[in-house]
Amino acid sequence: MFKIFLFWAICAHSLALDVIYVGLYNFPPYAEITDTKAQGAAVDLIHLLNDKLVKFDIELRPYFTSPKRRYQDYEENKFDYIFFESEKWGWEKYNLSVSPIIAMGGEKYLSLKTNKSIYTQKDLQKNLKDKKIAVILGYHYGFAELESNEEELKRKYNIIFTNDHSKNIDLVLKGRADLAIITESYFKMKSDINQDLTSKLKLSADYDQIYNHKILGRPNSKLTMKSIMEAMNSLKKEGKLKTIEKKYYIDFP
Structure with a gap:
């Protein structure tokens, strides 16, 4: 009872x-x-x-x-x-x-290790015409001065929009994007699971945005x-x- x-x-x-x-x-x-x-x-x-x-x-x-x-x-x-x-x-x-x-925390620029460029905010803001950047739709990025409107971003940059961070990493791995903006802690977690990522990819020393x-x-x-x-x-x-x-x-x- x-x-x-x-x-x-x-x-x-x-x-x-x-x-x-x-x-x-x-x-x-x-x-x-x-x-x-x-x-x-x-x-x-x-x-x-x-x-x-x-x-x-x-x-x-x-x-x-x-x-x-x-x-x-x-x-x-x-x-x-x-x-x-x-x-x-x-x-x-x-x-x-x-x-x-x-x-x-913060997010950095992810690129292939074979890409010898060192990316900083100034690099991105000055010379992006030949760079494809994978980003998440609706996010606010430092290099874009926190602008999130997709039409405005497309007008200024060579942008690939996705809704998936893993896909953005894959786009860089396959050479379909020159850069992806990735949260540093997330990339560390992914690298723990797949150590092969760190042999092929690099994070910039400079932050796109500090959280x-x-x-x-x-x-x-x-x-x-x-x-x-x-x-x-x-x-x-x-x-x-x-x-x-x-x-x-x-x-x-």
């Missing part, structure tokens, strides 16, 4: 939780979405935060969006928060709660940014963020 009561008590508590959605789009190693599943640092962080937020009767759940659709989905209240993001990536017109910096990742959120959400940051700080003090750091080569300052 007690077991039955306990089962229904747990079910009732689960139903009573307020669900707060966190927007996720393909941005490895922070989020990598395939079909209806997602993995990555943001997913792991959601699980850790839920252990802390249960005292508020709140549960975070992922909401799958895309780099281009994230703004519309936010406007339509599909999600309240987005992790590992920058307010400079197209969010300027929105009224947002913005956290302090939660993670550091100062933050959490962006809805100011009137049932879950306040203050509560999230208190949970984040608690996780850090307990050393629980180290697992994410080691797994995804991410630096939590």
Whole structure:
């Protein structure tokens, strides 16, 4: 009888939780979405935060969006928060709660080792007419001064748009693109799985963009940014963020 009561008590508590959605789009190693599943640092962080937020009767759940659709989905209240993001990536017109910096990182220029050019932002901005660059549709890149409009990018650069980071690496490997802009931590993870990549490909010494990742959120959400940051700080003090750091080569300052 007690077991039955306990089962229904747990079910009732689960139903009573307020669900707060966190927007996720393909941005490895922070989020990598395939079909209806997602993995990555943001997913792991959601699980850790839920252990802390249960005292508020709140549960975070992922909401799958895309780099281009994230703004519309936010406007339509599909999600309240987005992790590992920058307010400079197209969010300027929105009224947002913005956290302090939660993670550091950056993206670099990936090319074949047989390509002797050393790429920097200045090189890219001055001489791109004969360079094919593989990028992700909807992203904001440093060499393009954070411009994400595809027509404008096509006008200025020789751009190949995709929705898949692995495909961009493959385009460089096959010589169909001269460059791809890749998150440094993601390439390290890929290289751990396939060490052959480091024998054929190189990352530039210069960054296209240095990440100062933050959490962006809805100011009137049932879950306040203050509560999230208190949970984040608690996780850090307990050393629980180290697992994410080691797994995804991410630096939590």
